[in-house]
Amino acid sequence: MLSFASATFRRRPPGRHGTIPAVVAAALLAVACAAPGTTPAPASQAPTAPPAASAAASAAASQAPASAAASAAASSASASEAQYCGTQPVTLNAWFETGFQLPFSLSQEFTKQFPNVTWKISQDQFTNLINETPRLLAGANPPDLVRLPTMVTLVKDGLLKNLDTYATQFGWDQWPSSELAQNRVGPTGVGSGSLYAMGLNYSMTGVFYNKKLAAQIGMTQPPQTLAEFDALLAKAKAAGLQPIMQWNASASGGGLAFPLQDLMADYGPASAVNDWIFQKKGTTIDTPANLQAAQHLQKWIQAGYFPKDVNAIQYTDSNGRFEKGEGVFTFNGDWEDANYDKQMPGNIGFFLFPPATAGGTYAAMSSPLTYGIAAKAPHADCAAFFFNWVATNPTARQIDVSVGGSYPGGPPDLAVPPAASGSIINDTLTAAQQVFKDNGTMGFIANATGSIFAQGWTPELQKMVGGQETPAGMLKYVQAQYLQELGS
Amino acid sequence: MPAASAAGARAQDRPATALRRSRLRALRRANWAGWLMVAPALLVYVIFVLQPLVITVQYSLYRWDGIGASQWVGLQNYVTVLTDQNFIQILTNAFQLILFFCVISVGLGLVVASLIRRVVTGRVGTAARTVLFLPQVIPLVAAGIAWSWVLALSGVVNQILGAIGLGGITQAWLGDFGTALPAVGLIGVWVLLGLCTVLLLTGMGKIDPALYESARIDGAGPVQEFWSITVPSLRNEIAVCITVTAIAALASFDIVYISTGGGPGLATMVPGLEIYQLAFVGQQVGLASALAVVLVLLVLIVVLPIQRMTGGEPL
Structure with missing residues (x-):
């Protein structure tokens, strides 16, 4: 497509017989006058009521194989x-x-x-x-x-x-x-x-860690507060390790949005972040709490906690490098559980992003x-x-x-x-129960609108890595993009 | 002539009129035959080129998510495209890519073609030609992935730089704001150089050797020959190369999509990718269409003068 697009723009032959093209063009222009999207939008219909249970239906149910009968007993009797x-x-x-x-x-x-x-x-x-x-x-x-x-x-x-x-x-x-x-x-x-x-x-998100490397920096148990986590990152950096492995290339989308949102839920209530994601009227991402979160992330960037080529790292590369031992921590979700179990058996750990203060409630992105x-x-x-x-x-x-x-x-x-014993899945399941108990599930700020990730967060986070954007500028820009897309 | 004699004249003219009529009929038949021949291609052209073009113009005047009801916004989408800082940067990126795709590819193509023609003849020349043309055969997606590995922090480029003692300047070439666009440009050069070289080589084959001979007798060196004979004789081929590469730069999509995705920031974002994202990710079909129309106009603005300047026949 790249080199042969020229065919589209060839000059048309001189119009000795210009009538037919003219007629066609006129017809097309006539079509153009109509508004697009005339597909009639059906009113949201209530679902049709399911058929009432009939004698025949229950007779059929009784003929179902034993496994079905057993499972039917487990599910609600009416269904x-x-x-x-x-x-x-x-x-x-x-x-x-x-x-x-x-x-x-x-x-x-x-x-x-x-x-x-x-x-x-x-x-x-x-x-x-x-x-x-x-x-x-x-x-x-x-x-x-x-x-x-x-x-x-x-x-x-x-x-x-x-x-x-x-x-x-x-x-x-x-x-x-x-x-x-x-x-x-x-x-x-x-x-x-x-x-x-x-x-x-x-799904549940949080922080995965390389157990061997974590032991190397003296981490005996997951951090209970943000300050403890900060201290661990600093230790990892001082020990010459890569503190966090993450992706931030456009092809995969800005993975720095994961730690950013975790920080947002520490500096402010998770519900405020959710309101913005869920497009509640009048909400903004550009709040003082979120500014603190973005500034905290900027500190991590400037301290060199992320890889220096993070803007060029794609999702799969980030995982590959983490599995090979580059990076003590990585922000990701339980969809990688099976992969981590396989690639780093016994060496992978998981904890929820710690709350700002000890004993605080946990919040995490969960979809x-x-x-x-x-x-x-x-x-x-x-x-x-x-x-x-x-x-x-x-x-x-x-x-x-x-x-x-x-x-x-x-x-x-x-x-x-339960999952297989020794699997990281058990850790993420326990974490999920904790988050649901704390009512701390959040959507993902990258999914607030169709293109807020590609057009907002990703380029702005990359600019922040490159020193071309401030935390305040990023939030302001993303909010403007959000409003533009919502058409208000 | 007065009306009185007109009737007589008509009577006398009858044979001539008949002749003219039959000639006209023949002409008309020929025309119909011609139209018939062109019809399939014309139909495809109308359905797949003209109609989408018109529909795109239509969409560009609305705010529309691609499915639901649309809202007439007039030229608002065009105002956005032409005033928004980001869109301006995206259009600027496309013109910067012209520098690489067009100027370097064609310039280097001329030099390489001359070298192949004069110095590396025979088997080596054929091999060189094949190697240079290979990128045209490789799917650009595969090429984009391969290049993103080559240019990664641990990639071949940095390994070579490290080996020759330039470890200090190694970086993620596609992830750095300063180097990402030039890096993408170089991938473009890699893709297009072969095409230009082969086109120009073919053109050189048509130059009358007598011209070179007489130039040599007049005491011209290789450089003078190049500027006085080769380049002017290749006017048409150069026009084709410039046209194709300029359009490739302005309408670039796949290389950028695969290698950088438009990042970091907007450093390598190009109109083609932005149109795709707006329309299919952001469901802003109207805005995407407006940008597409602007892109078509830009391509025409760039390409038409090239045709004029070189006096070349249309492609």
Whole structure:
């Protein structure tokens, strides 16, 4: 594309027979007068009520294999599979994210337990899904289940199924509110309002550390306060170690946003950060508390706690270097658990970013692995039943932990299944329970709007690394970008 | 002539008129045949080039997320593109890339082509030509990834610098504000040099050897020959090279997308990448379209004078 784009701009032959091109151009111009996006936006419809349990349905349920019967007993009594998926063969049309095994394993197990449900699974990279999802949902073949990147625009355009009725039927509204908050969209933005998506599980972020290197700088237990963490970083630097390994290249997005947000939650309340991420009206990221957080990050940059080429380090390079022993700490999420277990067995540790003062509450970025149902999906009921099954079925929850490596969420009285002993997953699961208990889950400041990461945080954090931007300037710029994108 | 004699004249002219008519008919038939021949290509051109172009202009006048309802904003998107500091920097970056993609590629291409023609002939010349042209064959995504390794802090470039005692200046070439854009520019030179060289070599093959002979008899040296005969004779080829490379610089996307993603900051952000991000990541289709229209106009503004100046035929 690079060198042969010229064909597009070739001079047209002299117009001896100019009429036909002129007519075509006129027709095209006429088309141009119409406003784009005339796709009628369907009003957000309430989900159709699932069919009432019939005698036939319950008869079919009794014929289900033993495993299904056992699991049905575990999930809520009112939700039988036949009631939502019927007894006839059903094919769920699903779009999953390439490279993540969890939904594939869950769908296999679901079919094992409920043989009348089969899957037509398409997959794509997450970055491509961001571009495709609106078109997929609006298209002729709307998916029953789809990995969702962001929701606000999709909800505004009436492309996603409202899940409120299902939430009442399945009792999702009895779960800890922090689990569903990020999947709610209302008039005040994300965070409250109607439910439009469900998390298959809930990722957790924090600080991973190299146990050998940590011992070398005398770290016997995870830091309990920010000051203790500061001291450890200084020790690592003095010992000639790379204190933090992180990525900050544009291709992966600015990974310095991880420590920045952790610091924000230390200097101010996590809820204020969430309000901004959830686009509550009148909120700003440019607050005194966040300024202190940004200044703290700048101190770390200037102290040389990040690699000197951090602006050129991509996500995979950062992990590769950390696994090879470059870096005492790295800010990342539990989606890397399995990888760290494999690459540095017994040498990997995890702690939540410490609060500002000892005994303070913990806060951390945690995202539901969000899936939604298209507004026009033919098998919405069955997909909703799948969501409930994932959160409540013991086998599904075990898969959530051992394959997905993340907290399965669901009803608070259900035990969290253990991961393999010695796995870092157990540490991140414990941490997740702590954060959910403290109601400290946060969205990610990079996801506040569609392009705030690529157009706001990443270039500004890079400039701060390069000494070309001040903490105050960064917050001001990102806020301006945020408002520009929200159109206010 | 008065009307009275017109009838008679018409009667006399009948054979001539018939002849003219049949000639016209033949002409018309030929025209239809011509249009028929062109039709498939024209149809594709209209559907895939003209229509998107018109639609892009249309989108650029709205604020639109790509799916939902749109809002008419007139020329507001163009005002943003032409006044916002960031957009200006992005457009400036594109023009800086012209320096590398265009000036260095074509200049170096001329020198290399002359060398291959005069000095390194035979097998070595063919090998050199192949090596230089290879980047055109390698997918740019693969090339971008390879170059990001070469230019990394622990990459080959820094290893060589360290080995020759220049360890002090090693850095992450694609991650530093001062060196990122030139580094991307050099990747562009690597890609385009082969294309320019081969094009220019072909042109040199067409130059009459008698010209060089007479120049030599007149006592011209190699440098004088180069400036007085080679360069003027290659006017058309040079125009093609400049056009292709200038467009490559202004419309660059893949190399930048893969090697730097536009960073650090906005140091290597180019219009093509920004359009992509605005439209597909930020869902600001209107703004992206306005930038795309501005980019098309810039390309035309840059390329048309090149065509005029060199007096070259259109590509």
